[in-house]
Amino acid sequence: PQLSVGPEINATYNAGGGGDDFDVLSMGGFMRGHLTRLIEVDCGIGALLLGGPAGGPPGYYAYLSVRHELSRTLQIIAGVTHDSEFSIGLGVTQNNDIHLTAEAKLTRLWTLTVGPEVNFGTVITGFLPGRYTQYGITADSAFKLNERWTADLNYRFAKRDGDQPGGSYTQNLFTFTLNYGF
Numbered sequence: 001p002q003l004s005v006g007p008e009i010n011a012t013y014n015a016g017g018g019g020d021d022f023d024v025l026s027m028g029g030f031m032r033g034h035l036t037r038l039i040e041v042d043c044g045i046g047a048l049l050l051g052g053p054a055g056g057p058p059g060y061y062a063y064l065s066v067r068h069e070l071s072r073t074l075q076i077i078a079g080v081t082h083d084s085e086f087s088i089g090l091g092v093t094q095n096n097d098i099h100l101t102a103e104a105k106l107t108r109l110w111t112l113t114v115g116p117e118v119n120f121g122t123v124i125t126g127f128l129p130g131r132y133t134q135y136g137i138t139a140d141s142a143f144k145l146n147e148r149w150t151a152d153l154n155y156r157f158a159k160r161d162g163d164q165p166g167g168s169y170t171q172n173l174f175t176f177t178l179n180y181g182f
Helices: none
Strands: 001-012 022-034 039-051 059-069 076-087 089-104 111-122 128-143 149-162 171-181
Touching: 001 039, 022 076, 039 076
Parallel strands: none
Antiparallel strands: 001 022, 022 039, 039 059, 059 076, 076 089, 089 111, 111 128, 128 149, 149 171
């Protein structure tokens, strides 16, 4: 077992256009590393201080992710997070996300990842304020073409049930990414 423990401090400025701008200062601690040869953990907790026109009262962030290596080719990742997030059109959102992911290294060059998630959130500022529950599943196929090039094909399905008119939707998102590393 080998664990790293320490402080984490982040400062961000989020520009949303006029009244939707806000600043965030987050301060807390983290612990990450291997609990055993097959189990890896990444966790942290801290304070969120929000300022600016769209800022709100102080909050907190917390996350826990556990990765268990079932075999050299199959891993299970489970996690839970609570955080505040900024997105264009929605403003500031508090998220409570739970996810479970299976990652299979099918070959030395090809990795397939699949997993469901559920998010219980509240839109604090923006066009559609209010509470929501979002369910979804993500499937990702990553292929290493050579030492510098990778290709990624991703599918995400999400169904969101909001408590405000217009706050519910269903989303199907396909993305293809070609990356070059310098």
